[in-house]
Structure formats: C-alpha cells, structure tokens
Amino acid sequence: MNKIVEKYAELPKPIRRPLWRLWHNMISSFDKGQSAVFMNYGYASENGEFENLNLKPEDEADRYSIQLYDHVAGSDELKDKDVLEVGCGRGGGASFLARYYLPKSYIGLDISKKTTDFCNNYYKAKGLKFIKGHAELLPFEDSSIDTVVNVESARVYGNIPKFFKEVYRVLKPEGKFHFADMIKPKDIDTINEQLAEAGFKLVKKKNIRENVVCALKLDTNYRKERIQEGVPKFLHKSFYQFAGVEGSERYDAFDKSRIDYWSYKFTK
Numbered sequence: 405m406n407k408i409v410e411k412y413a414e415l416p417k418p419i420r421r422p423l424w425r426l427w428h429n430m431i432s433s434f435d436k437g438q439s440a441v442f443m444n445y446g447y448a449s450e451n452g453e454f455e456n457l458n459l460k461p462e463d464e465a466d467r468y469s470i471q472l473y474d475h476v477a478g479s480d481e482l483k484d485k486d487v488l489e490v491g492c493g494r495g496g497g498a499s500f501l502a503r504y505y506l507p508k509s510y511i512g513l514d515i516s517k518k519t520t521d522f523c524n525n526y527y528k529a530k531g532l533k534f535i536k537g538h539a540e541l542l543p544f545e546d547s548s549i550d551t552v553v554n555v556e557s558a559r560v561y562g563n564i565p566k567f568f569k570e571v572y573r574v575l576k577p578e579g580k581f582h583f584a585d586m587i588k589p590k591d592i593d594t595i596n597e598q599l600a601e602a603g604f605k606l607v608k609k610k611n612i613r614e615n616v617v618c619a620l621k622l623d624t625n626y627r628k629e630r631i632q633e634g635v636p637k638f639l640h641k642s643f644y645q646f647a648g649v650e651g652s653e654r655y656d657a658f659d660k661s662r663i664d665y666w667s668y669k670f671t672k
C-alpha cells in the first residue's frame with residue numbers, strides 16, 4: 405500500500421480512479437471529527453512572509469496548508485470576482501479564500517462526489533459552493549470565470565494539456581490562473597511548454613520546494629498525531645507517506661530534490 409501511495413501518479417489511469425475513490429472513502433470514514441479539510445503538503449517561510457496573515461483561532465491548526473493557498477492565490481484582487489477551483493478536495497482552501505478574500509462566487513470542483521457532497525454540507529460561506537466535475541471537461545462557458553485556482557491536483561490528471569486548455573477557454577480575457585503542484589525535475593520543461601501552448605502569459609513562477617519541506621518539518625508531529633488518532637495501525641505507514649511526514653519516502657524526495665514543487669501565476 406505504501407508503494408502504491410508513493411507511485412500513485414505514475415499508475416495507469418484505469419487503476420488510478422478506483423484507487424483514488426477508495427482513498428477518499430477511507431479518509432471520510434476515518435475522519436470522524438470532520439477536521440481533515442486539506443490534502444496538501446503546506447508552505448512555510450522563515451522570512452516573515454505571513455506576518456500579516458492573522459488567522460481565526462479555528463483555522464490555526466491548518467496554518468501551513470492555508471499558507472500554501474495564501475501563497476498561491478491569496479490576493480485582494482479576488483474581491484467580487486468569480487472564482488473556480490479545480491481539484492478542491494475537502495474544500496479547506498476554498499473556504500479559506502472565500503472567507504478571507506470575499507470573491508463574488510467561489511465554485512470548488514472535484515471529480516469525487518463524496519468530497520463535494522461533504523463540502524456542500526460542511527461549509528456555509530457566502531457565494532461558496534461545490535460541484536462534481538472533471539478537470540479536462542470544465543462545465544462552464546467560454547470566457548466566464550475571472551480566476552482559476554489549482555493546488556496539488558493536476559499531476560494525476562490523464563491529460564494535463566487538455567486541462568490547461570480548458571482553463572484558458574473558461575477564463576475571461578485578462579483572467580488569472582493560479583497553479584501549484586509537485587513536479588519532477590525531468591518533467592518541468594514539458595509542463596512549461598504545455599502551459600505556453602495553452603496560451604497563458606507567465607506573470608510569476610517559483611520553485612517552493614524548500615518552503616514545502618519547511619512546512620512538513622514543522623507539521624510532522626501534528627500530522628502524525630491525527631493519523632494515529634483516526635487511522636487503523638496497519639495503514640499508518642501509507643498515511644504517513646500520503647501526508648509527507650518526516651521519515652517518509654515522500655518527505656525524503658522533497659528534501660533531496662528528487663521532486664520539486666512549483667507555483668505559478670498566469671494571465672490569459
């Protein structure tokens with residue numbers, strides 16, 4: 405199981421779907437307190453980048469995952485805009501951006517209905533809703549969205565260039581695309597070419613691998629405690645791998661630069 409989690413993104417597509425469904429179902433059934441609302445590796449910085457990010461007490465436990473969203477997409481420019489997040493998972497990032505940056509509407513889309521049902525029941529922020537959908541076939545009209553957000557999701561899509569083209573299609577002229585994911589060094593040129601071919605203009609890009617490692621280091625004890633509380637013992641190692649805790653192969657891959665983590669800002 406541990407190896408499957410590690411190599412998940414490289415497995416053939418027909419195997420990935422049922423496995424991901426199984427994984428989602430396990431997270432839902434283990435998360436009795438309904439507190440697992442993020443599925444990303446987080447972001448931390450030692451240069452005061454988040455000095456002014458004053459979180460509400462109930463959000464503090466998720467600070468590093470929230471900081472990843474804040475780094476990738478947090479901006480006053482979201483105010484009164486129509487935002488779409490593709491691959492929103494259990495909605496923690498959508499809820500954070502909707503509550504702190506007040507877009508007019510924020511739609512979280514995910515391929516897992518179980519996840520979007522959970523989100524629609526769990527969150528009650530103004531303008532925030534969740535729909536089941538596929539990243540490669542976005543159910544929106546051309547030029548209808550101001551900003552698209554995509555965090556730690558695209559690497560498992562069957563056809564990433566199709567996803568980038570779909571994002572470009574649904575964005576309004578001058579619309580923004582905020583994108584972040586882990587990417588192997590050998591794949592980075594291809595991803596950059598695919599983004600350029602879709603038509604995006606690059607505003608900013610940064611390899612945030614060190615920030616991700618820093619967050620995982622700071623968050624390891626908390627992540628382990630939550631896994632030990634909710635997950636049966638025989639699955640601990642697989643969940644440690646999924647959560648990237650210190651000592652896991654995933655952590656080591658980030659730490660030793662076998663995987664990078666890039667964040668991008670584009671305009672249409």
Ligand SMILES: C[S@@+](CC[C@H](N)C(=O)[O-])C[C@H]1O[C@@H](n2cnc3c(N)ncnc32)[C@H](O)[C@@H]1O
Pocket residue numbers: 424441442443444490491492493494495496497513514515516519537538539540554555556557560561562
């Ligand atoms: C690692 S989780 C990250 C979730 C969230 N962005 C976060 O940071 O907490 C990746 C999410 O992408 C979703 N996903 C995978 N393939 C998808 C697709 N083709 N279309 C839409 N969502 C997809 C998964 O169901 C999962 O919820």
